[in-house]
Amino acid sequence: MNRNTFDSPVTLQMVLEALAFATDAPVSVKEVCRVYAEVVGETSLPSEAAVEEALEELNDSYEIGGHTMRIQYWAGGLRMTTTESVAPFLEAFFRRERRRHLTKPLMETLAIVAYKQPATKAEIDAVRGVDSGYALRKLLELNLLAIFGRAEIIGRPMLYATTDRFLEEFGLKNLDELPNLRQAEELLGDAAFNEERTRLFMAKGLEMGDGDPSSPSSESTSTT
Amino acid sequence: MNRNTFDSPVTLQMVLEALAFATDAPVSVKEVCRVYAEVVGETSLPSEAAVEEALEELNDSYEIGGHTMRIQYWAGGLRMTTTESVAPFLEAFFRRERRRHLTKPLMETLAIVAYKQPATKAEIDAVRGVDSGYALRKLLELNLLAIFGRAEIIGRPMLYATTDRFLEEFGLKNLDELPNLRQAEELLGDAAFNEERTRLFMAKGLEMGDGDPSSPSSESTSTT
């Protein structure tokens, strides 16, 4: 196994760090020792104390260096995580990611429900000019919309409304925080209301002043 | 949105690091800027240059600190990886050799598309002298190639191009980073189709960036 020569020797601390980084489940101290000894070609395993010492040194060094990773010793294993201080940034990122993965029809349907709620499918279809059955099912599945009850009109159609999850995903305290309802009503009442404008509107309104007027998907560079 | 107070301010560099660490695909520089501005509550985005500077500082700091992480700039985005030096330990941990490779027909087809893109099947077949249908299907399946559209010629054949996944799997920031095509004369001159010798030559890592300006598609920087 010992087929590699290194410019500078790889230390136990480096192995610990790399394993804590690359694995997606906690890695046991024993496992770190085993892998280290196996590759370096030592017959005796490093002590657990040595690993724990390396762990502390690493965390100290992250802190001193202003780095945002820490190695946690959880559930009998080591795992690298980010510090609490950057959590809001990661939350914001993943929220944006999830939103970006909402397709146009989903985004559009969601926007209409958000402003018209509670809304029937017929109302939504009328605004979009297309059937929203699939989009509604998908949004229910994603727990961004919920059935609010039934309208007291002929056929007693179901009423859709946004969920707490919706607020959370879009970083809103409550529905009052939805941007510029008057503008929204104008838009929604407009016959020329179209996808592009919804997107523009959602991007401007809901993305909380990132000052970028482009549609939320403009940064997706993937060709797939 | 500025709902967080921090003990010490979170810098752009820290946000970059945390995002490069936490995401499972390269995160674009723009996205780093947006997330940073959104959470910090700044209306203007940090410049891309600032992010790139932060990237270099981070990598320097990892190197100086003896850390095994590096942030790579792949497929137009940032992603944290381990250094080469710890690869044997990770391979031992995951109990597998990671010497991945594609078969010769696949690699040849991929190379032709990479340099000629967008390319039709007929163009690829012509270079290889054999049918590339199977290789193309397989490469589409692996998400290394994608259909780019159709050529405006008779039969409107499909056009193939490489994907972001290709860039990421091959550790390239963009298509400009593809090694220059070497001149056939030069290759023939050193008795190059002798497989053993070519391999030896490559193993020494001599082949890249020899400043050959004649690479045919080096100006196409984006697959989108």
Add this chain to the structure above:
Amino acid sequence: MYRVQLQDFEGPLDLLLLLINRNEIDIFDIPIAQITNEYLSYVELIETIDLDGVAEFIYFAALLISIKARMLLPSPEMDEEGEPIDPRQEIVDRLLEYVQYKDAAETLDEQFKQRSLLFTRGEASTPIQSMVPEHEILVKRTVFDLIDTLRDVLEKAPEEPSITIAPQKHSITEQCEYIRDAVFTQGQVNFGSMVMGKTRYFIVVTFLAVLEMAYSGEVFVSSAPAGDDFVIARAEGQSFAE
């Protein structure tokens, strides 16, 4: 079990490059008659053994023959500027372009390997494995070297009344079993000794079985010390239970 395509190993341009390289020929001055004859001898054999994927080899054979014919014309063709056209130009251009992309493919392959030394987070759960199952073709020589051996062996084999050989699939399966047994018990065997004194049919079907097993990564094929034979060895870490 499926039939091996010749082009999974090498294509017609690879064969031409091999012939040029082996004969130390200047690619800009190809002795077209000699190369055509050598090339045809391979194509005939490939046709005889009914190896799939021969169509493209035949296309290039036709191209070579037409070049040879044009070379013999008393007055050469002229281009727009009145310069004589070398009929070989087309094939030379194609070979040069192919060499470039073959080289690029190897460079990319190296880049791919280098990149795979860098681990990302959550490595175990990334779909990287899906890249790997593309099995390695375990031939340490070109398939044409194997065909050379086959030619030698066939020449020594007893003549049979029937020349046309159309190996059935089930026979290839049987021959795979035959090789598997031998390789499993002896670790490695020489192709020559596996088919010594057998009929041409047996030899050809065994040959195809070897290609198939090399293609599926079950055996490793490399050159024999003697040079005129090849060795079939058990691929390392490969279970024969299947």
